[in-house]
Amino acid sequence: MSEEDLFAAERKEDLEEAERLRNELRHHEYLYYVQDAPEITDAEYDRMMVRLRELEAKYPDTVPADSPTQRVGGKVAPEFGEVKHLTPLLSLGNAFSAEELQAFDERVRSGLPAGAELEYVVEPKIDGLACSLIYENGRLVRAATRGDGTVGENVTANVRTIRSIPLVLKVPEGEEVPELLDVRGEVYMPRHAFMRLNEARAERGESEFANPRNAAAGSLRQLDPAVTAARSLSFFAYLVGDGAQDKHSESMAMLTRYGFKVSEGYKLVQNIVEAIDYIKAFATTRNALAYDTDGAVIKVNAVYQQRILGATGKDPRWAIAYKFPPEQAETTLEDIDWRVGRTGVLTPTAVLTPVKLSGSVISRATLHNEDFIREKDIRIGDRVIINKAGEIIPEVLRVVLEKRTGDEQPVVIPANCPECGWEVARKGSEAAIRCTNPHCPALGREGLVHFVSREAMNIDGCGPSVINQLLDKGLVRDAADLYSLTREELLTMDRMGAKSADNLLQALEASKENELDKLLFALGIRHVGAKVARILASEFGTVDRLLQAETEELAAIKDIGDKIAESVVTWFSVPANIDLLERFRQDGLKMEFATREEQTNHPFFGKTLVFTGTLPTLGRAEAKTMAQDVGAKVSGSVSRKTDYVIAGAEAGSKLEKAQQLGVTVLDEAQFLSIMEEK
Ligand code: IVH
Numbered sequence: 195m196s197e198e199d200l201f202a203a204e205r206k207e208d209l210e211e212a213e214r215l216r217n218e219l220r221h222h223e224y225l226y227y228v229q230d231a232p233e234i235t236d237a238e239y240d241r242m243m244v245r246l247r248e249l250e251a252k253y254p255d256t257v258p259a260d261s262p263t264q265r266v267g268g269k270v271a272p273e274f275g276e277v278k279h280l281t282p283l284l285s286l287g288n289a290f291s292a293e294e295l296q297a298f299d300e301r302v303r304s305g306l307p308a309g310a311e312l313e314y315v316v317e318p319k320i321d322g323l324a325c326s327l328i329y330e331n332g333r334l335v336r337a338a339t340r341g342d343g344t345v346g347e348n349v350t351a352n353v354r355t356i357r358s359i360p361l362v363l364k365v366p367e368g369e370e371v372p373e374l375l376d377v378r379g380e381v382y383m384p385r386h387a388f389m390r391l392n393e394a395r396a397e398r399g400e401s402e403f404a405n406p407r408n409a410a411a412g413s414l415r416q417l418d419p420a421v422t423a424a425r426s427l428s429f430f431a432y433l434v435g436d437g438a439q440d441k442h443s444e445s446m447a448m449l450t451r452y453g454f455k456v457s458e459g460y461k462l463v464q465n466i467v468e469a470i471d472y473i474k475a476f477a478t479t480r481n482a483l484a485y486d487t488d489g490a491v492i493k494v495n496a497v498y499q500q501r502i503l504g505a506t507g508k509d510p511r512w513a514i515a516y517k518f519p520p521e522q523a524e525t526t527l528e529d530i531d532w533r534v535g536r537t538g539v540l541t542p543t544a545v546l547t548p549v550k551l552s553g554s555v556i557s558r559a560t561l562h563n564e565d566f567i568r569e570k571d572i573r574i575g576d577r578v579i580i581n582k583a584g585e586i587i588p589e590v591l592r593v594v595l596e597k598r599t600g601d602e603q604p605v606v607i608p609a610n611c612p613e614c615g616w617e618v619a620r621k622g623s624e625a626a627i628r629c630t631n632p633h634c635p636a637l638g639r640e641g642l643v644h645f646v647s648r649e650a651m652n653i654d655g656c657g658p659s660v661i662n663q664l665l666d667k668g669l670v671r672d673a674a675d676l677y678s679l680t681r682e683e684l685l686t687m688d689r690m691g692a693k694s695a696d697n698l699l700q701a702l703e704a705s706k707e708n709e710l711d712k713l714l715f716a717l718g719i720r721h722v723g724a725k726v727a728r729i730l731a732s733e734f735g736t737v738d739r740l741l742q743a744e745t746e747e748l749a750a751i752k753d754i755g756d757k758i759a760e761s762v763v764t765w766f767s768v769p770a771n772i773d774l775l776e777r778f779r780q781d782g783l784k785m786e787f788a789t790r791e792e793q794t795n796h797p798f799f800g801k802t803l804v805f806t807g808t809l810p811t812l813g814r815a816e817a818k819t820m821a822q823d824v825g826a827k828v829s830g831s832v833s834r835k836t837d838y839v840i841a842g843a844e845a846g847s848k849l850e851k852a853q854q855l856g857v858t859v860l861d862e863a864q865f866l867s868i869m870e871e872k
Pocket of ligand 1: 318322
């Protein structure tokens with residue numbers, strides 16, 4: 195075979211493999227994002243994706259726009275263009291009571307020929323933002339936000355990154371692929387993704403989103419699709435724009451066949467009473483959903499009836515939104531409880547007259563700090579509005595000033611620690627008030643709670659009540675004492691059976707194998723969070739090396755500032771702390787960090803990685819140390835020697851260069867999933 199023929203044969207094989215991978219990846223995305231029933235591991239998925247990227251990089255002009263690889267990264271969108279909707283995206287009228295729903299039903303009946311058979315579909319109203327997706331011959335060609343209902347923003351590149359949206363319709367065999375399909379639905383952010391995003395933003399000092407809807411809107415309206423891709427958005431379809439089907443319920447079934455998630459739990463009902471019953475039941479179950487809902491939507495099922503009824507202005511006469519009352523409640527603030535945390539900070543919590551709020555009884559709410567109390571002018575005895583969004587802890591929103599009687603008492607900021615009676619102090623610009631007693635019993639107790647916590651030593655079965663008892667009974671004074679606890683001692687405790695005792699001993703034993711970073715974090719050294727602990731552990735490898743480090747040496751490490759360096763050196767200069775470490779050593783705790791040699795079988799071992807752009811959850815230093823820990827080299831610039839580029843939001847020229855050179859590009863999720871491999 196001539197060289198040319200060889201090349202052609204290889205090309206043919208590669209292209210076939212790429213097409214096969216694209217189809218497989220589409221299938222697995224559907225199983226994962228729509229069905230919630232994956233059949234392969236994330237790592238397997240990533241490996242297929244990595245291989246497909248490799249192949250596509252070899253033949254860049256053969257990459258179809260709807261390849262699964264094009265969901266991430268992609269081209270940076272110019273300012274969003276405008277899109278005129280094929281038919282207007284209508285809004286919905288609101289109802290707030292069963293009576294208003296009855297009135298809606300009457301309006302519908304009087305608008306239809308006498309005796310017409312009427313069915314409704316009721317479905318959750320998802321709290322996100324409306325989007326129209328245009329499919330031509332089964333392929334997603336355009337996506338637009340609602341805008342003013344007639345003209346919306348072109349967000350196609352961003353919508354392509356949402357994995358629960360099929361880029362190619364899954365039209366079953368034997369069914370005709372529609373020439374044109376206008377799918378309407380809600381783009382939303384699941385609660386857990388919202389919390390994770392806000393945590394990451396808070397850690398980076400960025401402003402947090404107020405709720406998942408704002409976060410979804412902010413994420414969809416990003417000029418860089420890579421940012422959208424990193425934000426875990428999802429989509430529920432709830433309407434077909436052109437109403438090709440006879441019934442809404444048939445459209446929903448069709449959308450399901452085509453590979454969409456449709457409004458979960460939607461129901462066909464025969465009359466408005468059944469619709470109201472559905473809504474009542476939904477009101478009690480909706481909090482368990484993974485996403486926010488703000489009501490339920492009732493729609494006339496027959497499309498011909500929808501046409502007869504038409505619309506008034508922007509609201510259809512054939513549908514209505516029942517809105518749940520906002521998740522707020524009014525109650526009395528009876529007292530303020532000041533608690534001392536492990537760093538000695540006093541945190542105020544409102545003690546409330548118990549009140550029901552979104553399915554649970556609330557009797558406490560956070561007040562954050564002194565400034566929060568002053569800003570809101572909160573007084574003891576005030577009537578206050580509290581709110582709760584999803585799993586987020588309740589918070590005092592505001593005082594109901596109109597209900598002040600004059601008997602309310604101003605809040606007295608404690609001058610003494612509620613635990614030990616020592617004076618408290620507020621330093622400089624800090625919002626926090628701290629106990630000045632370095633031996634405050636609260637520090638020891640909270641320090642132990644921290645030591646055993648999941649992110650630290652991860653000792654299960656040792657919650658705050660167990661710790662309180664251990665301290666009260668004098669069985670434990672500090673963290674090292676935990677490791678000399680005996681079964682007999684544990685069995686003397688209340689509510690501690692043989693099984694719990696054995697489990698706790700086992701958890702303690704297992705925790706001895708933790709890597710040094712966990713122990714360093716567990717020690718509760720001021721300014722040493724989980725991330726810094728990892729950097730220190732990997733930089734020094736053993737506790738003895740760290741112990742000898744001087745402030746300058748520490749401060750020279752990337753991401754370790756003077757404050758951290760001083761705090762670490764101070765901690766290691768206290769004899770009692772050295773003593774504690776010595777006892778840990780005698781108890782058999784592992785006090786080192788895995789050496790690189792042990793990691794030689796890791797997929798990143800010996801590879802050169804380049805990080806670029808802002809990763810959605812990992813800080814740059816953290817990602818770098820993680821990679822170095824498994825033996826990767828981390829470089830600042832992309833060249834032919836680069837094995838992987840891990841690209842986050844606003845990745846610029848490095849990403850471009852990687853694409854030019856055909857270097858494999860990973861997003862954070864892919865990076866993390868390969869990291870997990872051993
Ligand atoms: S139907 C013509 N169904 O609520 C009917 N809307 O307040 C158009 N929404 O703009 C909407 N879940 O963004 C419909 N299951 C659902 C919905 C839903 C959420 C949103 C939608 C709409 C807004 C109106």
